Amino acid sequence: MLADSWLIARKDLQVEIRSRIIINQIAPYTLLIMVLFGFALDANTQTLRDTAPGLYWVAILLVALLAIQRGVQIEDADAARDRMLLTPVSSSSIFLGKSLALFVQLLVLEVLLFFVMMVLFDTSVEDPLLVCLSAFVATVGIATSGTLYGVIASGVGVRETLLPILLLPVLAPVAIGATRTFGDAFGRVNADGWAWFGLLVVFAVVYTVLGMFSYGQLLEEE
Amino acid sequence: MITTVGPFNATSSRSTRFLGLCLLLGIPALILFAFIFSPEDDSMEDAVRLLYIHVPVAIFSYIAFGVTAVGSICYLWKRSRWWDTTAHASAEIGVMFCGLTLVTGSIWGRPTWNTWWEWGDVRLVTTLVMFLMFIGYLALRQVPASPEARAKRAAIVGIIGTINIPIVNRSVEWWENSTLHQQSSLTDGNLENLTLFTWFLGTLVIGITYLWLLIHRFRVGWLETEEERLGYGAAIEERQAEAHGLDVGSTGIPEEGENE
Amino acid sequence: MSHLGYLLAGWSISIGTLAVYAFFLLRRGKRLTEKVPPGRRRWISSTEEQSRITDG
Numbered sequence A: 001m002l003a004d005s006w007l008i009a010r011k012d013l014q015v016e017i018r019s020r021i022i023i024n025q026i027a028p029y030t031l032l033i034m035v036l037f038g039f040a041l042d043a044n045t046q047t048l049r050d051t052a053p054g055l056y057w058v059a060i061l062l063v064a065l066l067a068i069q070r071g072v073q074i075e076d077a078d079a080a081r082d083r084m085l086l087t088p089v090s091s092s093s094i095f096l097g098k099s100l101a102l103f104v105q106l107l108v109l110e111v112l113l114f115f116v117m118m119v120l121f122d123t124s125v126e127d128p129l130l131v132c133l134s135a136f137v138a139t140v141g142i143a144t145s146g147t148l149y150g151v152i153a154s155g156v157g158v159r160e161t162l163l164p165i166l167l168l169p170v171l172a173p174v175a176i177g178a179t180r181t182f183g184d185a186f187g188r189v190n191a192d193g194w195a196w197f198g199l200l201v202v203f204a205v206v207y208t209v210l211g212m213f214s215y216g217q218l219l220e221e222e
Numbered sequence B: 001m002i003t004t005v006g007p008f009n010a011t012s013s014r015s016t017r018f019l020g021l022c023l024l025l026g027i028p029a030l031i032l033f034a035f036i037f038s039p040e041d042d043s044m045e046d047a048v049r050l051l052y053i054h055v056p057v058a059i060f061s062y063i064a065f066g067v068t069a070v071g072s073i074c075y076l077w078k079r080s081r082w083w084d085t086t087a088h089a090s091a092e093i094g095v096m097f098c099g100l101t102l103v104t105g106s107i108w109g110r111p112t113w114n115t116w117w118e119w120g121d122v123r124l125v126t127t128l129v130m131f132l133m134f135i136g137y138l139a140l141r142q143v144p145a146s147p148e149a150r151a152k153r154a155a156i157v158g159i160i161g162t163i164n165i166p167i168v169n170r171s172v173e174w175w176e177n178s179t180l181h182q183q184s185s186l187t188d189g190n191l192e193n194l195t196l197f198t199w200f201l202g203t204l205v206i207g208i209t210y211l212w213l214l215i216h217r218f219r220v221g222w223l224e225t226e227e228e229r230l231g232y233g234a235a236i237e238e239r240q241a242e243a244h245g246l247d248v249g250s251t252g253i254p255e256e257g258e259n260e
Numbered sequence C: 001m002s003h004l005g006y007l008l009a010g011w012s013i014s015i016g017t018l019a020v021y022a023f024f025l026l027r028r029g030k031r032l033t034e035k036v037p038p039g040r041r042r043w044i045s046s047t048e049e050q051s052r053i054t055d056g
Helices: A002-019 A021-040 A045-086 A091-120 A128-152 A159-170 A172-185 A193-220 B014-037 B048-078 B081-113 B122-142 B147-176 B193-243 C004-035
Strands: none
Touching: A002 A021, A002 A045, A002 A091, A021 A045, A021 A091, A045 A091, A045 A128, A045 A159, A045 A172, A045 A193, A091 A128, A091 A193, A128 A159, A128 A172, A128 A193, A128 B147, A159 A172, A159 B122, A159 B147, A172 A193, A172 B147, A193 B147, B014 B048, B014 B193, B014 C004, B048 B081, B048 B122, B048 B147, B048 B193, B048 C004, B081 B122, B081 B147, B081 B193, B081 C004, B122 B147, B147 B193, B193 C004
């Protein structure tokens, strides 16, 4: 099953590498969001430093929406999804593969954005391990729930507008949890970062399981 | 079963008329009890009178979302249109009740907590996220698709939304770890009889309102699918006539506007 | 009565919303009833066949 997932993920990533949408369009967009935050908060470095964790995750969520749309678009084009269903790959593997591809893309964007944030918002990290682990787990949660909701919103004419209102409320725990862990890791807020890390793990596990079970149901109807 | 269609009794039956009659008597009675007969609260003064609508509406918005979750599970299990229509109907009423909960709560919070909104409050933020989640659910249901595909997607979103509520609740609780909401005052045992009676009356009246709306909304939903299916069937026949027996009906998702 | 403005606002918004929703709901029901033939309106005595979603 894992080998099949890897095949699917590699396919998506290859499409991504060839089209360069992530590097040419989505990454500059993230940068723009960060600059806009700077404008909105009046170029006040102290405020930016304090709110950096929240701003960072808001930017990631907005960018994730675009990446998810991309992933669905690949499948919608040329009836690729129907052909994928004709292969003997199980729907759980397809789900894991698509999530993995999305996860890798998001992680690349996160690393990029992290350095942008360090420079522009003048942040310093006190607990690098917590930052790495929580970002990893939060991204798993975003990737799995995003893949699941991506297919729910797929195939309808209004996908671009439907996906955000379906997905963003669901991601509320990730938005809060990841912001708190980063706040703790940056030494900005007095929160128990590892407890929040646990919440992110729960979220990631719940959505991985839900996705593996319901993805097949959602694919069949197409 | 009704035989004549009057101006407004199209989706009504003997049971809904009875419930409607109860409401015509119950709502004025509730207003009288809430505003005149019940005493004012020691600490909240007259602001307590808002709670006679706020709390029942909140309770029934949770119940409504619960019914949606149960309907969604039963739909996936039995694949019956009855459950699908019930889940949809309940979600729509739930969203309206939830919106009213937030609005009346906000209005009540201003004189009592001296703020319209409190980010640190667990129930407030959880309710808001739930509200937004079910608005998304309703938006999904508006999307043109084949009835079966739409029902399945909506059921999955309904179930996931409900599973997500405890996670949201937990996260908000840790976030600020505080609530301005007082513990249930009903268990204190020192409420005056009239206050207690008004609480029960409010819950009863809002409960009947929910039931009455649910039955009507269910029937409207049922008729909508019937109408959609009539139009859908006609469109397919038309196309089949054009295409000389080409099987158009198996494409699953109809084109936009086809089922309007 | 203290806080009268808040009280009136809260109650009138609540009752008003419910009334408006109920009005439009009944109107929608009436319009749909006119479009759907009586034989397919029997939500109460629906047969097993009717209660299943069939394509087309």
